[in-house]
Every structure is written in C-alpha cells, then in structure tokens.
Amino acid sequence: MKTIQYLTLALLMLLTVSLQAQDKNDIIITNDGKVIQGQVLKVQEENVVFTYPGEAIENTMSKSNISKIVFKNGREQTFSQGAKAAQPPAEAVGAARGTENAAGEKPTFKVEQNMMAVLPLMFVNQETGELSEQNSKNAQHMIHEFYEKHSTNIRPLALQDTRTTNSRLREAGVNYNNLDEYSIEDLQRALGVEYIVFGEVTYTTGQSNISSTYGNVDQKKKSDNKSDTKVSGSTYSTERTKFDYKVVVEIYKNKDKIYSKSREPFGDTDDSWQSAFEYLLKRTPIYQK
Structure with missing residues (x-):
C-alpha cells in the first residue's frame, strides 16, 4: 500500500514540474x-x-x-x-519593460549602424484635423512590408521589426499623435537605429456622381433613306466618396534628412495613397534598382 502511495506522489511531482516547465x-x-x-x-x-x-x-x-x-x-x-x-x-x-532609471529617464539604446526603423505615419483628415491610429499603423506596416519584399534593393540596411519599433516608442512616451514633437536624435536613441523612415498622409473627402443610362434605341427608315432615331429608357445616378490625398516621405540618417518628397496619387479611392508611397519609396537614395 505504501509503495502505491509513493508512486502516486512521485507521479504528481513529475506532473507538477512538467506543467511548470510548459508555463515558462x-x-x-x-x-x-x-x-x-x-x-x-x-x-x-x-x-x-x-x-x-x-x-x-x-x-x-x-x-x-x-x-x-x-x-x-x-x-x-x-x-x-x-x-x-x-x-x-x-x-x-x-x-x-519600460522602467525608468534612478534619474527618471526613459530607456535608450545604442544606435546600431545600418539599422532602419519605419515609424507610424501621421494620417490626418485636413477637414477635421482628426488623426487615424488604425490608418497610421496600416501605412507603417505597408512601408515595412515594401522594404521586406525589396530587401535586396536596400542592402546593407536591415529592418527593425515593427513590434520592436512600436514597443520602444511606447516606452519613450511617443505615439502617432505626438511624433512631430520629438527630435530625430531623440527618436534614434529611443529606437537604437541609424536610419528613420517617416511619412505623412493628409487628405480631404468629397462626393462624386456616376450616371448610367439604360434603355432601347429604335430606328425607323424614312422615304428619303434617312433614319429617325429614338432613345427611350432611364438614367440612374450613384454617389460615392472620393479621397484627395497628399503623401510625404522623409528619410533621416542620424540627424540629417537625406530624402524628402511629396506626391498626389492619380486615383481618388480610399486606398490610392498606397500607390503614391510605392512610387516615392522606389526613388529614395537607399533604394538601389
């Protein structure tokens, strides 16, 4: 009986250790x-x-x-x-974990050469002044994915993953609302990178009407060999929201701005800003064709 109890106890201890190991x-x-x-x-x-x-x-x-x-x-x-x-x-x-040192300063990191970070973008509705956090992060991930896809075109630069970038910005008290309040030197120390990619999207909205006519066309021949054409039918009109974007891309190496260009996309759909970014990113000095 005691032997069974000892075996049971040993199995419970092994199970406890195993579960603890799984939690780590x-x-x-x-x-x-x-x-x-x-x-x-x-x-x-x-x-x-x-x-x-x-x-x-x-x-x-x-x-x-x-x-x-x-x-x-x-x-x-x-x-x-x-x-x-x-x-x-x-x-x-x-x-x-974002703890402060004895002097109350936020953590900083040694700048790593040839490391590049893509910041969240300023995405602003010019009519209301509203900033969109979701669009800001969408634009950040879009640019990061572009550089990941074209990594051979930006060598020897390496990309800091967006999770690390956003985590370190949060520790430094930086977010998409107050990016423009920090100097490039402060952002580089907070992120530990040599290169910073920053962008801005501003836009206004309007309404556009699209009309379509549906019907029949009847032609009747006259005695003088001329035709008399009659059109009968209905005209339908639909309304959609159009977006007028302006896109800006800036790249900094250390504290120096090495690129700054803007572009207005040809389209006016809600995602037309993406094509403007791709156009500008392919023309930066860090992108080698």
Whole structure:
C-alpha cells in the first residue's frame, strides 16, 4: 500500500514540474540589452527562429544580434558576440519593460549602424484635423512590408521589426499623435537605429456622381433613306466618396534628412495613397534598382 502511495506522489511531482516547465518561455537576450520571451524553434547556422507567446508566426533574428539564449529548461547558450552586449541581463529586463532609471529617464539604446526603423505615419483628415491610429499603423506596416519584399534593393540596411519599433516608442512616451514633437536624435536613441523612415498622409473627402443610362434605341427608315432615331429608357445616378490625398516621405540618417518628397496619387479611392508611397519609396537614395 505504501509503495502505491509513493508512486502516486512521485507521479504528481513529475506532473507538477512538467506543467511548470510548459508555463515558462525561452528568453533571448540581444546585444543591445533587449529581452525577448517566446519559444525558440530553431538555432540555425546564421539565424535563430522563434515565436512570441500566444502566436504561431515564426520570426527570424540573426545570431550576430544575440548575446545569449536562456531556454525554459534552464540551459543557456551564449554566442560569440555576447561580449558586445550593452547592458547586463538584469538591466536589460528592466529596459524591455519600460522602467525608468534612478534619474527618471526613459530607456535608450545604442544606435546600431545600418539599422532602419519605419515609424507610424501621421494620417490626418485636413477637414477635421482628426488623426487615424488604425490608418497610421496600416501605412507603417505597408512601408515595412515594401522594404521586406525589396530587401535586396536596400542592402546593407536591415529592418527593425515593427513590434520592436512600436514597443520602444511606447516606452519613450511617443505615439502617432505626438511624433512631430520629438527630435530625430531623440527618436534614434529611443529606437537604437541609424536610419528613420517617416511619412505623412493628409487628405480631404468629397462626393462624386456616376450616371448610367439604360434603355432601347429604335430606328425607323424614312422615304428619303434617312433614319429617325429614338432613345427611350432611364438614367440612374450613384454617389460615392472620393479621397484627395497628399503623401510625404522623409528619410533621416542620424540627424540629417537625406530624402524628402511629396506626391498626389492619380486615383481618388480610399486606398490610392498606397500607390503614391510605392512610387516615392522606389526613388529614395537607399533604394538601389
């Protein structure tokens, strides 16, 4: 009887340890002190593949940017670049959570050369002055995806993922409403990047009428070989909202503005601003055809 009790107790202990292990995450510590929690799927020759908690999307990070991985089973893997880490792990955890230092300052990061961040865009209705947070993020992701798709055209530049960008901006107290209140130097220190891509979309709306006529055409021949044409039918009119956009793209390297252009798209649909962005992005000095 006692033997059965001991076996039952041992099984319960093993089950408890197993469940605790499942609740833990792997921890990736980057060279700039950032702490990323998630599940490490693969440690490849040049990259580490991982997922964020609760997500299935696989993310890839170069091993040259990683100082250490602490796996949930307690095993640690240190990379040769670890000596470059700007902060010890304890400080890195605090910075990743947005904590302030003793002087009350927001966390800043060492600027990484050839790293580029795409900021949320100012998306403004000129008639009301209203800013759209959703459109701001949509435009940010659109530009980021464009550069990801054309990564070979912007080498040797690398992209900071938008999750990291927006997280660090939030820690610094920056959002789509107050972007223009911060200097480029402050934004670079808050993000740890050398290049910043910033944009603005302003627009007005109006109404456009589209008319269509439906009916029959009758022709009757006269004695003088001429035709008498009669049109009978109905005319229908529909109304739609048209958008008049102006798009601006600016790129900064360190504190210097290296590109600033604007464009008005040819179309007037609600998504016509996207084609204007693509036109401008392909003509920036960082884009090599």
